[in-house]
Amino acid sequence: MTATGTGRAAGTGRSAPPGLYALMDRYLDGDARAFAALHAALAPRLTAFLVHLVRDTAAAADLVQATWLKAHLARARFQVQGASPDGAVQAWYFTIARNLAVDWLRAQVRERRRREPGDPDGGERDPLAEIPSDLPTPEELEIGEAEAQEITSRVRDALAQLPAGQREIVELHKFQGLSMAEIAARLRIREGAVRVRAHRAYKALAQWLTPSLRALLVLLARGGA
Amino acid sequence: MTIDAKALIADDLGERRRERLQHFRPAWLLAVAIPIVGLVATGARDDFWAQPTWILVLQALVWGLALFVLPALGLGLWFPGRAARIALGLVAAAVAFLVAAGPALLDRSYPTGLEDHPIYQIGCGALTLGAGALVLAVCALSGAFAQRRRSAGALWLAAAIALVGIDTTTWHCVITGLEHTLPSHLGAGVLMLLVAGLVGAALHRRQREAA
Numbered sequence: 001m002t003a004t005g006t007g008r009a010a011g012t013g014r015s016a017p018p019g020l021y022a023l024m025d026r027y028l029d030g031d032a033r034a035f036a037a038l039h040a041a042l043a044p045r046l047t048a049f050l051v052h053l054v055r056d057t058a059a060a061a062d063l064v065q066a067t068w069l070k071a072h073l074a075r076a077r078f079q080v081q082g083a084s085p086d087g088a089v090q091a092w093y094f095t096i097a098r099n100l101a102v103d104w105l106r107a108q109v110r111e112r113r114r115r116e117p118g119d120p121d122g123g124e125r126d127p128l129a130e131i132p133s134d135l136p137t138p139e140e141l142e143i144g145e146a147e148a149q150e151i152t153s154r155v156r157d158a159l160a161q162l163p164a165g166q167r168e169i170v171e172l173h174k175f176q177g178l179s180m181a182e183i184a185a186r187l188r189i190r191e192g193a194v195r196v197r198a199h200r201a202y203k204a205l206a207q208w209l210t211p212s213l214r215a216l217l218v219l220l221a222r223g224g225a
Numbered sequence: 226m227t228i229d230a231k232a233l234i235a236d237d238l239g240e241r242r243r244e245r246l247q248h249f250r251p252a253w254l255l256a257v258a259i260p261i262v263g264l265v266a267t268g269a270r271d272d273f274w275a276q277p278t279w280i281l282v283l284q285a286l287v288w289g290l291a292l293f294v295l296p297a298l299g300l301g302l303w304f305p306g307r308a309a310r311i312a313l314g315l316v317a318a319a320v321a322f323l324v325a326a327g328p329a330l331l332d333r334s335y336p337t338g339l340e341d342h343p344i345y346q347i348g349c350g351a352l353t354l355g356a357g358a359l360v361l362a363v364c365a366l367s368g369a370f371a372q373r374r375r376s377a378g379a380l381w382l383a384a385a386i387a388l389v390g391i392d393t394t395t396w397h398c399v400i401t402g403l404e405h406t407l408p409s410h411l412g413a414g415v416l417m418l419l420v421a422g423l424v425g426a427a428l429h430r431r432q433r434e435a436a
Binding site: 026027028029030031032033034035036039043064065066067068069072 | 238239304373
């Protein structure tokens with residue numbers, strides 16, 4: 001990730017504290033005391049920012065921790081491209097925090113829909129509506145969810161067209177996560193036969209779902225959700 | 226999730242610090258061994274303990290800079306501010322000069338009459354460069370020059386290497402005249418600094434790019 005150094009962190013509406021870049025520079029060189037000072041300077045701002053985004057104090061606290069860890073693991077890629085090095089440092093951390101918040105909110109929306117499939121709003125406020133404008137809107141996420149459901153439905157229809165012997169193997173392999181050897185043991189057939197049937201099944205699915213091969217990939221990635 | 230990212234990151238930075246130290250440990254051991262082996266093999270200069278106290282203190286200060294302070298800066302184990310770094314650089318240059326030229330400039334009680342003898346000129350120059358070159362070689366092989374993000378770190382290590390050479394020679398050579406010490410002690414040390422700096426900067430660039 002590259003911080004763009006505009007002098008103001010994205011979505012924070014606050015100017016960066018002076019001296020952040022000097023601390024970041026020393027932290028990147030391995031100075032633990034500089035990191036502690038950077039942490040002290042930014043942690044309250046990050047916490048307030050994330051509480052504002054996710055409206056959940058406990059979740060925000062976890063996301064703050066995740067933000068620091070993610071930034072630490074990616075610190076070699078930090079670079080200043082703008083006129084304000086201090087702002088670039090703040091933007092770097094707040095961009096990571098915002099991305100983590102969006103991921104968390106998306107997971108919350110998915111979880112709510114899973115629990116209450118008939119209630120698109122989940123009966124509560126939609127936290128995604130309060131994310132800054134350059135992030136996916138609830139409508140975009142709604143479209144994404146609808147598209148995913150349609151894809152899932154299409155793949156399930158395609159699965160239903162498979163011969164029973166092939167469908168059973170696909171379900172055991174992708175939905176239950178069994179290995180080919182485990183499937184062979186369960187069905188009491190040779191592993192080679194399982195592999196041949198699986199190959200034919202996936203080939204047929206790919207043909208039926210073409211051009212939307214992505215659908216199959218989505219289904220496989222979801223583990224048959 | 227209940228984690229303390231600050232503590233985890235501090236631990237990780239501490240681990241990196243220990244790794245950096247490991248990269249310099251072979252060179253450090255060699256830098257300590259060189260004067261000890263030299264003293265055991267040939268003995269110290271005859272007038273070693275007869276030198277004025279301030280010269281002995283300066284020589285000890287050079288060892289302190291060469292073995293602890295400058296490597297800590299060069300490896301990224303210590304992060305003083307800009308003013309402190311400049312001051313340390315100036316102090317290192319001043320004590321190197323005073324160790325080499327101080328006795329002639331400030332204490333003329335030890336003339337030897339051997340100041341312009343070419344054998345001693347070459348011998349001391351070779352000892353200064355040889356001692357430094359050994360440490361430089363080990364630093365290069367152990368990756369010590371690539372530990373800092375910027376190549377300036379290599380210069381601090383190069384300065385430490387040059388001081389090792391200068392102090393090693395000073396502990397063996399009784400000749401204090403400027404005609405001898407400026408070219409064969411200080412001059413060879415400056416040459417060592419330049420060579421080690423160039424080698425270190427080149428290795429820094431190559432090893433960081435490879436990483």
